[in-house]
Amino acid sequence: MTTGGVPETGAGPGAGAGAGGGVGLLVVGDVVTDVVARHRGPLAAGTDTVASIRTVPGGAGANVACWAVRQGCPEVRLLGRVGSDAAAWHERELIAAGVRPRLVVDPRAPTGTVICLVDAASAAERTFLTDSGASLRLDPGDWSEGLLDGVARLHLSGYLLFSAPSRALVSAAVASARARGVPVSLDPASAGFLGALGVDRFLALAQGVDVLLPSRDEACLLTGLPDPADAAAKLSRHFPLVVAKQGEAGALVAESGAVRARVPAVPAAARDTTGAGDAFTGGFLAALLGGATPEEAAAAGCRAGALAVTRVGGRPPG
Secondary structure (H helix, E strand, C coil), X not given: CEECCXXXXXXXXXXXXXXXXXXXXXXXXXXXXXXEEEECCCCCCXXXXXXXXXXXXXXXXXXXXXXXXXXXXXXXXXXXXXXXXXXXXXXHHHHHCCCEEEEEEECCCCCEEEEEEEECCCCCEEEEEEECHHHHHCCHHHCCHHHHCCEEEEEEEHHHXXXXXXXXXXXXXXXXXXXXXXXXXXECCCXXXXXXXXXXXXXHHCCCCCEECCEHHHHHHHHXXXXXXXXXXXXXXXXXXXXXXXXXXXXXXXXCCEEEEEECCCCCCCCCCCCHXXXXXXXXXXXXXXXXXXXXXXXXXXXXXXXXXCCCCCCCCC
């Protein structure tokens, strides 16, 4: 764990790793506390609504890292920023999941918190209330070239694009990865935040990304096209590989301006869809690192997503 961006001696996922020829996955992204409230039917405004409430570790970046381990990635590292209020808990949870965390402890901001409202009567659809806290205060001072030692692939949570400090970190990380020949993937993360950021700005910030992993809504928002297949195809003119997540409709794999594969979803009885897209991404990246084709990796992602929706929270089973 690090404090205020200054690493402790010997800490960090790059310690002891050899440069080049890596097998590991480095995830840079958000680590937050999820408060998941499962209710049935509409919320009763101005009074009480019965709900089942749990507090669990979350964050898109952290979830992806945990699912990549669960799906067989041999080494997964995570760079994130948390507050002192929950730093030790998050570190323990990540280590228990098999992730090698490097958590920067922010001296001024608390750990990010997301309240997940899950309507159990509506296909477990969820609504998020988000306080990003320390998670979007990652900055270039938290980055070092050594984080890529032994790394075969870098994955970035799209939430990093929604604050100035973490946007600057993204630029530094992508430049470092490109200089080393390490491919970079990005999950846009939030259609709501993307709308505020702007499509042109997102595409400019995402330059240098090799694999884009948008949801159906994000793909359509980024292109202005109503059909997700058309949207994925258009995005693949900007990014070498686009894998669009479609929930119950599976996934689309697009390259060079055309959809190359339609991967079916795995049927599942949904309890909570929180983190299903993160599970897909973790499963996809683990399979890709293991030598799978993009279509095979997307199928692995669908299997992980199906498992994720049967559980409360965004992390895999222990």
